[in-house]
Amino acid sequence: MTFAIEAIELVKRFGDGTAVDGVSFVVPEGTVMGLLGPNGAGKTTTVRMMTTLTEPTSGTARVAGYDVRADPAMVRSNMGLTGQAATVDELLTGRENIRMIGALYGMGRRDVARLGDQLLEQFSITGAADRPVKSYSGGMRRRIDLAVSLIASPPVLFLDEPTTGLDPRSRVDLWDMLRGLVAQGTTLLLTTQYLEEADQLADNIVVMDRGRVIAEGTPLQLKQQAGNSSLVVTVSHAADVPTARELIARTGVEVHVDEGARQLTAAAEGIADMTRVAGWLQDSQIEVDDIGLSRPSLDDVFLSLTGHRAEDEENEEISA
Secondary structure, three states, X not given: OOEEEEEEEEEEEEOOEEEEEEEEEEEXXXXXXXEEOOOOOOHHHHHHHHOOOOOOOEEEEEEOOEEOOOOHHHHHHOEEEXXXXXXXXXXXXXXXXXXXXXXXXXXXXXXXXXXXXXHHHHOOOHHHOOOEHHHOOHHHHHHHHHHHHOOOOOOEEEXXXXXXXXXXXXXXXXXXXXXXXXXXXXXXXXXXXXHHHHHHHOOEEEEEEOOEEEEEEOHHHHHHHOOOEEEEEEEOOHHHHHHHHHHHHOOOOOEEEEOOOOEEEEEEOOHHHHHHHXXXXXXXXXXXXXXXXXXXXXXXXXXXXXXXXXXXXOOOOOOO
């Protein structure tokens, strides 16, 4: 397996404080890694070290095979970065921003024009390409910021809170665009305060707290760490609730009942428990409106690992 991104015992100290303390992880080519953690966990500082914006106190990282300390120029030429706030020039048009960044990469005018038109089309900005960016909506600014970061077709893209401030529709649109980039072979590392975003996009998740990695795994693996799944059954008739409760209790677990909603909930090991209970209910001729498994959410993972829920988290603000 080839790794597009490698963090190797990264450490960053600011005075007497340690913002990042021995962080290590790898991101295989063509995958998405989500970097999660509460406010002040060290996510943004980690990204800044990996993108050569700040030098590690110790340790190192490799991006597209190039060491951030030994060969920072090659790292920068093989990656794109979209920060928490749009970094394009608001006085320039969308097209002018793309041309300016292309020129800074040393690309020819013809190539920049061709690729710029493709990106403007891909991110649905063509109709506003010749308007100043200051007239763009928040969603459009994020799209032009992402388009600019892709002008040199980098194999690796770092996204620091890419959908902060976007409305739900714009967020979903951006997710679709990112999935398209991954399908074309781009490797993504994203930090996010939206657990749903990591659940939707990430192949693997690294959870940080107080500068350290405290958990790593796929979204499903992390959810399983937070506890068992729950079997949720909604019966059609209130009179069937007591019998349904007795049947579900055969699995050997406590059954919680919401009489008003005719809903029964119990811990379950998985599909096997759900199938077994469904059979018992059918044999007893109990009509069911709904039956399913409810897995722990990533927010439950956050709570179990860090001691608070993700909605308590604010945007991380660590500056060099």
